[in-house]
Amino acid sequence: MSLHDDYARVTPYELAFEDPQRIDELASAVEEEAAGRGVASRDLNGFLTLGTVDAFVREIAGEAADPAALHQYGPLAFHLVRFQREGKSLFLLSTHVARYLVEGAPDGEPEPPATAGYLQLPQHLFWTKAAGDAPESVDGVFWSSSSGGILHTLMVTGIRPDRPGLGAIPLPAAPLDDRSEWLELTARQEEPDFVTDLPGADLDGLYEMKTAGEIFKLLARFFAYVQGAPEPLETASAPPTSEEGAQRVPSPSSLEYARVTLGRD
Secondary structure, eight states, rough: OOOBBBBBBHHHHHHHSSSSSHHHHHHHHHHHHHHHTTTOOTTTTHHOOOOHHHHHHHHOTTTOOOTTHHHHHHHHHHHHHHHHHTTTEEEEEEEHHHHHHHOOOSSSOOSSSSSEEEEEOOOOEEEETTTTTEEEEEEEEEEOOOOOSSSEEEEEOOOTTTOOOOOOOOOOOEEEGGGGHHOOOOOSSOTTTTOOOTHHHHHTTTTTTOOHHHHHHHOOOOOOOHHOOOOEEEEOOOOOOOSSSOOSSSSSSOEEEEEEEOOOO
């Protein structure tokens, strides 16, 4: 299986909002309503109480959507709005750094490099599966810290060129003060964290996310690695199309991003 980390791939943010004006309108409406009602829009629970958010979810899910649609699509809308409002901080983890972080905790304090952002993982390196479902490749993880010191996270899966849409899996809210403990967290009790029995896993060195703890561990180690990096991260942008004029595969993101490397990638 081919692993890809040469450039940032098209993000959930871009897939959800092909028209940039729509996310601007949503984010502005959310902030206006939140301010008028005295609701903390940086907190997921407060965000989900807003009528603006409910209307947006009905727009994308359909008026006849199940009442549970708010809890299905609301967390994704929350992270997309926070991502936009906090400067669209996008980080691409190289395969070498991803393996380094799986193996152990780096030096550095696990301080988030931004209030909200998206960590894109090497394509097809990390996988997850729900009971009875086929495995899905993990594209990345959104994070957003609330004004009350709570970290909200959401794992994104299933971004594939042969089908539309994506999977969004919200994780339990966690106190940001606990992030140092996540560095050495034992998330699985009966087997090592990140191991998998997926076909071809040994050949390609694949990993699996079975627990929320593994995601918190990887995220905290990424935070620590970035804070301890001796040199500033290099900002990059989308690559040009190939010489033949064909589009790049996978499709590149149009957003600026920082590629996190070991210095030799």
